[in-house]
Amino acid sequence: MSGGPIILWFRNDLRVADHPALRAAMDAGVPVVPVFIWAPEEEAPWAPGAASRWWLHHSLEALARSLERKGSRLILRRGPTLSSLRKLIKETGARSVFWSRRYEPAVIARDKKVKAALKADGIEARSFNANLLHEPWTVATRKGDPYQVFTPYWKACLAGGEPEAPLPAPRSLPAPARWPTSHGLGDLDLLPRIDWAEGLREAWSPGEAGADAELRRFLAEPLRQYPEDRDRPDRLGTSRLSPHLHFGEVSPRTVWEAARDRAEAEGGAWGKADESWRRQLVWREFAHHLLFHFPHTPDRPLRPEFKAFPWSRDAAAFRAWRRGRTGVPLVDAGMRELWATGWMHNRARMVVASYLVKDLLIPWTEGARWFWDTLVDADLANNTLGWQWTAGCGADAAPFFRIFNPYTQGARFDPDGAYVRRWVPELADLDTRHLHAPHEAPPDIREAANVRLGETYPEPLVDHALARDEALAAYEIVRSQRH
Numbered sequence: 493m494s495g496g497p498i499i500l501w502f503r504n505d506l507r508v509a510d511h512p513a514l515r516a517a518m519d520a521g522v523p524v525v526p527v528f529i530w531a532p533e534e535e536a537p538w539a540p541g542a543a544s545r546w547w548l549h550h551s552l553e554a555l556a557r558s559l560e561r562k563g564s565r566l567i568l569r570r571g572p573t574l575s576s577l578r579k580l581i582k583e584t585g586a587r588s589v590f591w592s593r594r595y596e597p598a599v600i601a602r603d604k605k606v607k608a609a610l611k612a613d614g615i616e617a618r619s620f621n622a623n624l625l626h627e628p629w630t631v632a633t634r635k636g637d638p639y640q641v642f643t644p645y646w647k648a649c650l651a652g653g654e655p656e657a658p659l660p661a662p663r664s665l666p667a668p669a670r671w672p673t674s675h676g677l678g679d680l681d682l683l684p685r686i687d688w689a690e691g692l693r694e695a696w697s698p699g700e701a702g703a704d705a706e707l708r709r710f711l712a713e714p715l716r717q718y719p720e721d722r723d724r725p726d727r728l729g730t731s732r733l734s735p736h737l738h739f740g741e742v743s744p745r746t747v748w749e750a751a752r753d754r755a756e757a758e759g760g761a762w763g764k765a766d767e768s769w770r771r772q773l774v775w776r777e778f779a780h781h782l783l784f785h786f787p788h789t790p791d792r793p794l795r796p797e798f799k800a801f802p803w804s805r806d807a808a809a810f811r812a813w814r815r816g817r818t819g820v821p822l823v824d825a826g827m828r829e830l831w832a833t834g835w836m837h838n839r840a841r842m843v844v845a846s847y848l849v850k851d852l853l854i855p856w857t858e859g860a861r862w863f864w865d866t867l868v869d870a871d872l873a874n875n876t877l878g879w880q881w882t883a884g885c886g887a888d889a890a891p892f893f894r895i896f897n898p899y900t901q902g903a904r905f906d907p908d909g910a911y912v913r914r915w916v917p918e919l920a921d922l923d924t925r926h927l928h929a930p931h932e933a934p935p936d937i938r939e940a941a942n943v944r945l946g947e948t949y950p951e952p953l954v955d956h957a958l959a960r961d962e963a964l965a966a967y968e969i970v971r972s973q974r975h
């Protein structure tokens with residue numbers, strides 16, 4: 493290693509704690525030049541959506557402040573990535589570029605090219621694992637194949653033992669003698685032109701400190717009740733760490749260790765709760781494992797027989813779903829929560845996805861695209877797994893013929909109706925017994941609650957029982973492909 497600075501290329505690892513690439517750069521004992529390069533076209537066809545860009549803006553702002561407190565800076569550049577890096581290398585005299593790995597197919601292809609080109613230039617180019625407990629290629633079946641079923645994957649992960657302890661954040665970063673120029677954050681144009689983000693601002697604090705606060709909130713009490721509350725959209729029963737994990741504002745081993753330590757300190761029921769939460773973290777690992785080994789799955793079903801599925805293209809129904817105006821209260825509550833806050837509870841995600849795919853027969857890929865644009869935690873691995881799981885065409889998926897009844901799901905998982913009342917206020921005065929299926933309420937009860945179907949709240953788009961029969965008939969076509 494010569495004495496030239498090391499460029500630390502930040503991507504979805506927007507933190508300073510438990511950051512292996514940053515640690516390796518610090519260990520080299522030379523100045524560190526942190527840079528973020530905005531090159532969305534290199535991630536096509538899955539360039540970050542509108543809600544992700546909003547999050548990224550604020551996360552970069554938080555990271556820049558945190559680096560400044562440590563005597564450093566965040567240099568912002570625009571793509572193309574390779575030419576930006578080459579220019580920065582020239583400007584700073586850097587001899588090395590370090591970064592954390594990502595697993596999306598377009599990003600892997602881009603990173604491979606960047607690595608090869610930098611090496612050909614005589615530059616040291618090193619990538620590190622910062623965002624997964626298990627790299628996708630390190631967990632394999634006995635035959636050496638990727639896993640496609642969750643439980644054996646989970647067991648294989650556990651058999652690998654506990655993850656290594658997280659690395660502490662450095663107190664300060666060695667600065668170069670002269671800083672290269674940087675764009676202003678506003679130059680990246682990440683924020684929407686028309687400000688629709690008020691609900692997002694109220695709901696979230698992007699950045700490492702925001703992630704830490706959310707983790708503490710979750711560990712203080714909700715973790716204990718997680719197995720019971722994780723399915724309740726009316727309760728604050730989950731960690732809400734998904735956008736923070738996606739943008740790498742906290743590492744999976746940090747949250748894994750923090751939950752384990754809390755559970756060990758408390759004993760009793762906390763151990764079971766911790767295991768249940770860790771399972772979800774391992775679902776995230778599984779999703780990345782699948783995306784890495786089956787890189788076509790964001791756009792095509794993992795199970796090829798599903799290519800024959802006779803989808804409908806009902807544009808009006810799709811619009812009603814997006815706007816939360818399907819006439820099914822739990823579906824509408826979920827879709828409005830998504831629109832207002834950029835996030836939706838997992839139970840609601842499963843129900844709205846199932847409704848789109850199985851009641852409206854609209855392709856899961858259309859739903860995945862809408863989620864991609866509107867979720868602050870839009871993550872190619874997790875989103876693909878979630879949609880393929882719901883549509884029955886993915887790894888370890890729910891069988892297609894198990895069709896959620898969105899009305900009984902509402903009564904079961906939002907039993908007091910608090911979730912629906914919050915997001916569908918026009919139904920707020922309806923008594924709980926009728927809240928989840930207002931079209932079945934006697935007219936006088938609706939009238940007393942000021943609910944007029946077709947006026948104040950939509951009639952259901954479809955009859956669930958008929959839609960279910962149609963979906964099963966459509967599925968027969970898929971089944972026939974298998975023989």
Ligand SMILES: Cc1cc2nc3c(=O)[nH]c(=O)nc-3n(C[C@H](O)[C@H](O)[C@H](O)COP(=O)(O)OP(=O)(O)OC[C@H]3O[C@@H](n4cnc5c(N)ncnc54)[C@H](O)[C@@H]3O)c2cc1C
Binds near residue numbers: 869878
């Ligand atoms: C149709 C559909 C689409 C989805 N799209 C996304 C997405 O784009 N991004 C995303 O992060 N999650 C997605 N999920 C998974 C899940 O809904 C969210 O991760 C979860 O709701 C986030 O809330 P939380 O952080 O409070 O979760 P917690 O219950 O606290 O779980 C902790 C963490 O585990 C991970 N996790 C939890 N459930 C899952 C799961 N089923 N699959 C993979 N990882 C999981 C997340 O990183 C989460 O932050 C999707 C699920 C469905 C059904």
